[in-house]
Amino acid sequence: MIPDEIKQFIDAFSRLPLLGPRQATRLAFYLLGLDKTSLQDLSSALKNLASLGVCERCFFVKVGGQKYCGLCSDPKRNSRNIAIVEKETDLLTFEKMNKWNGHYLVLGKLAERGIWEQNQKTRLEKLKERIIGELGGSADEIVIALNATSIGDFTADIIREEFKTLSKKITRLSRGLPTGGEVEFADETTLLHSFEKRS
Amino acid sequence: MIPDEIKQFIDAFSRLPLLGPRQATRLAFYLLGLDKTSLQDLSSALKNLASLGVCERCFFVKVGGQKYCGLCSDPKRNSRNIAIVEKETDLLTFEKMNKWNGHYLVLGKLAERGIWEQNQKTRLEKLKERIIGELGGSADEIVIALNATSIGDFTADIIREEFKTLSKKITRLSRGLPTGGEVEFADETTLLHSFEKRS
Numbered sequence: 001m002i003p004d005e006i007k008q009f010i011d012a013f014s015r016l017p018l019l020g021p022r023q024a025t026r027l028a029f030y031l032l033g034l035d036k037t038s039l040q041d042l043s044s045a046l047k048n049l050a051s052l053g054v055c056e057r058c059f060f061v062k063v064g065g066q067k068y069c070g071l072c073s074d075p076k077r078n079s080r081n082i083a084i085v086e087k088e089t090d091l092l093t094f095e096k097m098n099k100w101n102g103h104y105l106v107l108g109k110l111a112e113r114g115i116w117e118q119n120q121k122t123r124l125e126k127l128k129e130r131i132i133g134e135l136g137g138s139a140d141e142i143v144i145a146l147n148a149t150s151i152g153d154f155t156a157d158i159i160r161e162e163f164k165t166l167s168k169k170i171t172r173l174s175r176g177l178p179t180g181g182e183v184e185f186a187d188e189t190t191l192l193h194s195f196e197k198r199s
Numbered sequence: 200m201i202p203d204e205i206k207q208f209i210d211a212f213s214r215l216p217l218l219g220p221r222q223a224t225r226l227a228f229y230l231l232g233l234d235k236t237s238l239q240d241l242s243s244a245l246k247n248l249a250s251l252g253v254c255e256r257c258f259f260v261k262v263g264g265q266k267y268c269g270l271c272s273d274p275k276r277n278s279r280n281i282a283i284v285e286k287e288t289d290l291l292t293f294e295k296m297n298k299w300n301g302h303y304l305v306l307g308k309l310a311e312r313g314i315w316e317q318n319q320k321t322r323l324e325k326l327k328e329r330i331i332g333e334l335g336g337s338a339d340e341i342v343i344a345l346n347a348t349s350i351g352d353f354t355a356d357i358i359r360e361e362f363k364t365l366s367k368k369i370t371r372l373s374r375g376l377p378t379g380g381e382v383e384f385a386d387e388t389t390l391l392h393s394f395e396k397r398s
Contacts, residue, residue: 029286
């Protein structure tokens with residue numbers, strides 16, 4: 001009863017995160033109301049992603065054919081400072097802060113139980129090689145910009161241990177009340193952190 | 200800093216319903232982790248939607264090149280009974296009920312203030328033509344399968360008035376407690392309806 005084109009669309013798109021079968025169905029009928037050019041644009045936008053690659057240095061996304069990503073190849077950035085983030089989208093938020101002029105390492109999504117993937121071991125090894133090969137064995141600062149969660153804490157401790165001889169300074173993002181946060185509604189752990197770090 | 204391909208993707212996809220810029224960004228990085236075949240499949244699934252058309256009879260979706268949709272051209276369905284639905288997705292839910300063997304009219308999304316779009320006027324005119332031309336001036340039943348909202352009520356009243364001479368019976372979906380619904384938590388309007396329609 002439904003044309004195959006719609007079934008195929010729902011099938012393909014309902015496998016994506018954020019979209020279940022219901023959402024994919026609604027999206028299909030929404031898209032059917034668009035003109036053919038808009039559909040073509042969306043289709044090309046999707047296909048064009050396939051041309052991108054992963055930066056071998058920091059593991060952020062890079063333009064196909066380029067050796068490094070735009071961040072690693074920017075001569076105005078200071079490669080002696082390295083922020084370790086979990087995901088590409090964390091990197092983007094970090095960049096929006098407009099305060100960081102160093103380089104990055106994208107570690108890759110941490111498993112829920114905190115077990116290291118081979119992927120992550122490889123990426124940390126690459127960072128070590130970077131520090132030894134490019135920075136004479138010591139970075140100026142490594143900022144561990146992981147989430148303030150128990151997995152983040154656990155991972156940060158391991159990184160701190162593994163890199164202790166490879167950077168002058170290893171820091172982590174501070175914890176406390178978020179801007180606009182009210183004491184009354186703060187959870188106990190947050191409040192305890194911001195109390196202990198009071199200044 | 201971000202490759203243009205990603206910017207274009209976010210730009211195009213954040214205009215879709217269900218996806219804001221944040222979700223489109225996350226989706227972009229998720230998609231970058233897929234193999235090229237999966238990206239190609241998604242891209243084609245999107246592009247292929249452009250080949251579909253709208254059935255001139257009931258305004259549901261139809262395969263390109265066909266005159267009518269699969270429902271209108273199914274000889275086993277009874278064209279003397281017509282269900283009027285608002286959206287294509289309403290039609291799909293109606294079909295899942297597995298109880299309706301009639302035809303449809305997809306009215307198109309109703310404006311929030313209940314003002315008729317030209318679109319909807321045209322579609323109702325087409326239904327009148329269908330009844331006069333194909334059914335000798337009178338359908339057996341028109342089921343007004345619109346939402347149980349004030350816009351739905353308002354629209355249903357107009358349709359009932361306009362089609363009163365064109366169908367032996369004009370009905371609307373009943374209202375009352377949903378299956379599994381508890382009296383204690385029913386809102387007053389629902390309860391009032393199910394009380395008045397008690398049997």
